[in-house]
Amino acid sequence: MIRLYDRELSGNCHKIRLMLSLLGVEYEKVTVDTPNREHKSPQFLKLNPLGQIPVLADEDIVIRDSQAILVYLARKYGTEEWLPLYPESMAKVMQWLSFAANEINNSVFIARLYFRFQMDVDWQAAQIRSKPILNIMNEHLQNRNWLELEHPTIADIACFPYIGLAPEGKIDLEPYPHVIAWIERITQLPGYVNMPGL
Ligand SMILES: N[C@@H](CCC(=O)N[C@@H](CS)C(=O)NCC(=O)O)C(=O)O
Structure with a gap:
C-alpha cells in the first residue's frame, strides 16, 4: 500500500x-503533525532529511519532493500521456516542473505563507514576483488548453495548486483570464479532488 505523508492545507x-x-490509485494518508514539528523529528528526517512534506512511500521506495513524486507516479501508475518519453515532449513537461519548484514557489507560494499561515516572509516582494509569473502563464495558455501537448500532463498538476491558491495570498487572478480558464479545466478532469482554498 502507498503511504502519503501529508497535511491537508x-x-x-x-x-x-x-x-x-486522477490515476485511481489507492493510498493511505499519514497526517504529519507539522504544528508540533513532527516533520523535524529524527524519525521523519529518516524519510526526508529536508524535513518537508510531501513524502511518498511505495513499499520500500521512498520519494521526497512533489515534482519527483509526480514523475514517479506518472511512470509507475500512469499512461505515457502524463509524462511522455519523446525527448522534446518530456523536456517541455519538465520545464514546468522546474517552474513549479522555483518560480511558483518563490512567488504565489510565499505570499500565501504570510496571509494563510502568518509566517514571517517578505510577502510584498512575493506579490511583486507573482505578476510576471502569472503573465507568462496567461500568455502561454492563450491558445492552448494545457501547459504542454494536447492533453493534461504532470506539468499541469505540478503548477495547479499554488496558482489556484493565489487568492489566499491576496493575489487577484482576474487579470489572467486564460489562467482562470485552465484552472476550471483542471477541476473538470475525471477524478478531480479539491482542497480547502481552491
Ligand atoms: N520542493 C518541495 C517543497 C516541499 C515544501 O516546501 N513543503 C512544505 C509544506 S507545503 C514543508 O514541509 N515545509 C516545512 C519546512 O520547509 O520546514 C516539494 O515540492 O515537495
Missing part, C-alpha cells in the same frame, strides 16, 4: 493527492 501535498486520485 499543503498545496505540495495536494499535487500528489490530486495525481493519485
